[in-house]
Amino acid sequence: MEILDGKKVSNDIKDEIAAEVLKMKERGEKVPHLAAVLVGNDGASLTYVGSKVRACERIGFESTLVKMPSTTSEIELLAKIKELNENDDIDGFIVQLPLPPQIDTQKVLLAVDPDKDVDGFHPMNFGKMALDMSTFIPATPFGILELLERYNVDTKGKHTVVIGRSHIVGRPMSILMGRKGWPGNSTVTLTHSHTKNITQIISQADIVISALGVPNFLKAEMVKDDAVVIDVGITRVTDESRPKGYKIVGDVDFDNVSKKASFITPVPGGVGPMTIAMLLKNTLLARERHRSSSK
Template sequence: MTIIDGKLISAQVKQELKEEVEKQKANGGKIPHLAAILVGDNGASETYVASKIRSCEEIGFKSTLIRRDSSTTEEEVLEIIQQLNEDDDIDGFIVQLPLPAHINVDKVIEAIEPRKDVDGFHPINIGRMAKGLPAYISATPFGVLELIKRYNIETAGKHCVVVGRSQIVGLPMSILMQRNTYPGNCTVSLVHSRTQNLSEITKQADILVAALGKPEFITADMVKEGAVVIDVGLTRVVDTTKKSGFALKGDVKFDEVAPKCSYITPVPGGVGLMTVAALMYNTLLSARREIYK
């Protein structure tokens, strides 16, 4: 059993990006500029955004953080998005999710200029990805692909089961794994909360991607021997033994499942770190105008 080290791979990706930015700067090119909109006081969102801003500093990007409290209206958020859409110095930006309940998430995402949608959430980018056209791939699926690639995990002809059908992870992951490329060329099953006999399907998986947001949902009896298990889940669970008062849990019951696997990602230290690295990569592509010419 091999533990897929997201910390190691994300550090490699960041170093490669840093070198590219230094070359770009030396040649008089534009320094990539990423902006983030953070609305409300969600603790996990604070952590995620801080990690993204810190990564910008490490790599040599410019960054801008726009904070608004939870009383901010939908109209105000849309105004900020329009300003960023029109700002030529901003190469890409993200709206950190979740948003307060009174703000329509779909409306916000659709307001983002697709050329600056480095999170890859806009319907145009998802549609282009589905057709195999150049697009910003959603950061988490992109990170998963990079882990598979860098560990030289075979995917062609394998049965990939994706658990969870969110537009951010599950749906794009299922599309990417069946494409005629590497990683890809899998036979893909997409299962979810309404799937009957779910565990019978997960036990068929050569590659199992867990992305449903339920802590330790995937247990050993749901995984076949030798499977590759990618745990996308990340949930804060109350843990009074921790100084922080909580522990981070994935969708996979790691200690129970890991002995059966050929490869497995841990939580933390797996996919989450790669999500940030992928976002940085998309921002560099945007600064270079490599997706939308």
């Protein structure tokens, strides 16, 4: 069994991006600028946005954190998005999800300029992804592809079973694994809460990608020998013995599944850190595209 070490690979990617930023600075060019909008003060969202901003600082990007109260109206958020769309200094931005219930998430995602949509959540970018056009691939799926690539995992002709059909992970992942090329060329089954005989389907998988958010859902008995197991679950569970009072657990019973798997991602230290690295990669891309379009 080999660990797909997202912590290590994400640090490699951040080093690569930092080297690019250094070159930009030496050429006297503007460095990439990422903005993140956070509405409300959900603890987990604050942590993630905080990590994104710190990662920007570490690699030499400019970053702006826009904090708005949980009572923000849809109109106010749309006005902020318009401002970020028009601000030529900002190369890319994200609106951290989930949003409070008074705000229509679909309207918000549609309002983001697709050229600044480094999350890849705008329908235009989702459509481009599905059609193999150059675009911003959502950071979590992009991170999983990057891990498969850097560990030389064979995906061609393999049966990939994706668990969960979220717009951010499961749905795009199912499309990406079935695309032409590598990592891809896989035969994909997208499973969800209405899937019949889900355990039987999972047992046929060469590659399992679990994006469910149910701790310890995936047990060793459910996976085939030598399966590749990607754990996208991140659930906070109270644990008084930890300094923060909680620990992060994935969807996979790691101790037992890892004995059977050929490759497996840990939680924490797997897909999570890759998500951040690929957001930075998308922001670098956004800067490069922005520069060539303003010349």
